Amino acid sequence: AVAYDNMRNAYIYQGKLEEAVLCCEKSLSIRHDPGIEVRKVMMIPVIYESGEQILHYREKIVTELESLKAKGIRLHDPNAQVGSTNFYLAYHGMNDRELQQKIASFYIQVCPELAWTPNKERKARKPGDKINIGVVSMHLYNMSQQTIGKLNRGIIRNLSREKFHVRLFRFTGGETHLIKAIAEGADEVIDLPSELKPAREMIAAYDTDILFYPDIGMDSLTYFLAFSRLAPVQCMTWGHPVTTGIPNMDYFISSQDLELPGAEDHYSERLVRLSRLGVYYYPPELPDTKPSREKFAFPEDCNLYACPHAPFKFHPDFDLALAAILRSDPKALLILIEGGTFKHWAELLLKRFSKTFPEAIDRVRFMPAMPTKDFMSLMATADVLLEPPYFGGGNTTYEALACGVPFVTWPGPFMRGRVTFALYRQMGVLDCVANNPQSYIEIAIRLANDKAWREEVRAKIRANSHLIFEDIEAVRELERFFESAVRQHER
Template sequence: MLQDAGRRDEAIMYFRRAVEIDPELYTSRIALGNALHKRGDIANSEAEVNLRCAIALRPDSLDAHELLASVLYQQARTLEVAETVHNMQRIKHADGKSILLALLLPALYQSTQEIMQVREDLVRKIDELLEGPPLSVSDPVTEIRITPFYLAYHGLNDCEIQKRIVQLCRKAYRPACNSPLPLRPRSRRIRIGFVSMHFRLHSIGRINHGFISALRRDKFEVTVFSLTRHDDALARKIRADSDHYVQFDGEPLARIEQVIAGHEMDVLFYCDVGMDALSYFLAYSRLAPLQCVSWGHPDTTGIDTLDVFVSAYALELPEAGAHYSEELVRLPAWIMPGYQCPPQPTSLKPRSAFGLGNDSHIYACPQSLFKIHPDFDRAIAEILREDPRGEVVFLEGRHAHLGEMLRQRLDRTIPDVKGRIRFLPGLSWQDYLNLISISDVMLDPFHFGGGNTTYESLAMGIPVVTLPSRFLRGRFSLGCYLKMGMTECVAGTTAQYAETTLRLGTDADYRHFVVNKIAETRSVLFDNYEMVKALETFLEHACSSTRA
């Protein structure tokens, strides 16, 4: 009851006390494991320990296995997830778990050869299920539970594989809302609904708040569908800046579909699809005449009920339409609407506070570790071999398992420089900005680069070196520089990437020149609402076409 009332920490205290009184009580173990898991403390092993104890006490408990698999998946321990799900299948077979096992991908790779093998295995598993007996899944959010999230980090065109995945999921799952919708009256404002799990202090919240707040209210009626409960400063601002705010909190997928359908939207704008199972499988339904997805998770979805992928001319190659199952719409504007410039730290901790050398050249890459592609190792090696004072910094954050996997890879691929590669724990927002500010150069990883990180680095006046990829997910930093009118930090090859980084790191005069140029030009990136106007124009035309 305490947990249901939002008093989770208090509930955890009582569950711990129950476990102390009787360590062999299954209900106390699973209740504590569940509460700790829901609190979201990924790095804490206590949830896993209690769930494994629950399974030892009741080996046939599907609930305990399900929770353990979820805990392990949050930690990107996908091999152990697979082992746990296989155990569930031995207890009781479920078609949703067969699909989960097919879609389960590693978060980090030891080589490009491993990536290619994983993709081949994925296609083979999908085809086996497509060619096999009928499948049945009533609620994919609770039965399949995952999305092909990590596919986007392979650095390849995912369009055909994503479409195949959707074909498999549609074989098993038929949403109730999947028929063409009646035309809406033309006399009123366009009703647009923004959908996400992440309307909070999160990259998705920061990217999309500008749309929600600035769309013209004489033309648009804005509804926000928050797929879970949030109550931080940005969440409250998003709520205040919407005309209608609909918040869900654990309702099943079918109920959420009914509620959204009942609002009779003209447009549903999915801010991200692929980062969580709820928004991913919600997008399988037809809930508005026009359904759009955008760059929150910048990869095609393969979902045939998503009509349009909203992007920008500055970020897409001429042939980029082949990268998407959706119709690619390139808007003639900059892509981050109304993005707020983060404040400079009021006081800076020294490098020594982060375990870094005061006289070193700091090359920071504070990205999620699953972005660190095997191809990036060569660039790190060239930088550190040419600069004996260089240190490369990664953020391990809450994913200790990924940190260990990346260390093992770097020990094998670039052992001669591994001693100058640092891994920092998770940082507060202020310490994160502090780290950026005391670095010499920011490294934009390829083939999936930074978005928010690039904005934050340029706001702090720190150069970001980038090697643009063929795909949207590796072209955000390029887009920033094109908007700023500067190309000094944009490379065309891995060798140029290393050369550019080294010049910025070791040549103080050149770095001063580039930093000054960033300071003179970066203002165009912030509080820029061009994209809102471009989206308005597109939606007005698209809705007129839909109604015609």
């Protein structure tokens, strides 16, 4: 059964869903574990063929979870038994609140102990006491995935030490320069065990006033930790930019430019709209060499359109815009990134493209994942960068704008598709912001073909990019929110 479980996990990450389901069935035939039944229900494709297929799998999750509830299954440790989150739902381009709440409600019903509250009396805060803030994250200290660390390092380091005591709750792994810098920026670092119950008991042993989760949904352990009431105030932000549906998560920290009117309906948490992005991002180290097409074996006589995002961000709706660009610009070469995990995702995406725009498929080129400086050099080499709708860039946009390279963005209804727009707003540079699919296509084609305008836009970005880096006012605004949330709880 263990061998089938390992094979199942490998197939899931490769996007080979049918093979993963078969492994679940084989495993269940050897050892019945309700966790495997749940994992089977929650498995969905990484790359979709159509919007209809997305709807099918979302409906399938709801129907099959109801069936499991009707069977009366019970879980004693969802992290150990299921060991996954509903990570890929956020890439469907839909309001996930209702579905996330149904999933969270299911877990509470089949494992009531998830909503655990420690049986201890907290010390009352005295006037003038520092606010104890605990940061709980797996990916803040990830050796290979550094986005969460880059987005949050400056917040941890620059929170006022006159007002706050900053404690990091982390799960041990290796160490990089970034991981070391994050730890050095805190007042205290607590290494947690990798099991759910001991980890939550250790967190609860500290009198923490606020628990801050940067990235709920990216790993199963912090997702299931968030079900417990481990601090009077529990909040999250947009490392994984989607609501949790978890009753014990109090606040989702976002910003005004990331949210449209009525966006409260997207969240089970109380939505906090800061006036700035809640990020203190250090300027990245730029590539050592000038952009060079020769370095990447790109032709000199083509227009380079790069969409440097993971394949699972490519919603089927995006294909029409890509097809229109390739058809309208015969010199276009579309550069994509395979993704750091499995090449099979790229193969699935190419298979879909071959149906959407078969006549231009020979002008789509996938590049392997590469070190950060090479990645930034690739972006700087492009004539234009394209951002997928529905779920765009965060860290990638910061790196691109540091290089002075324009990203064409088409901000959508959900915050996960509005980060690049919000950064442009903060810079006061809106030339590359589209308001519909047609304007997205037109801006991209003009950037690629109108060199004078492209250089004008690049100059604007270079002149104003300093406005998005090392934003100390973003830290001060977060501090005011944390203080307000604690005061409100104490009333």
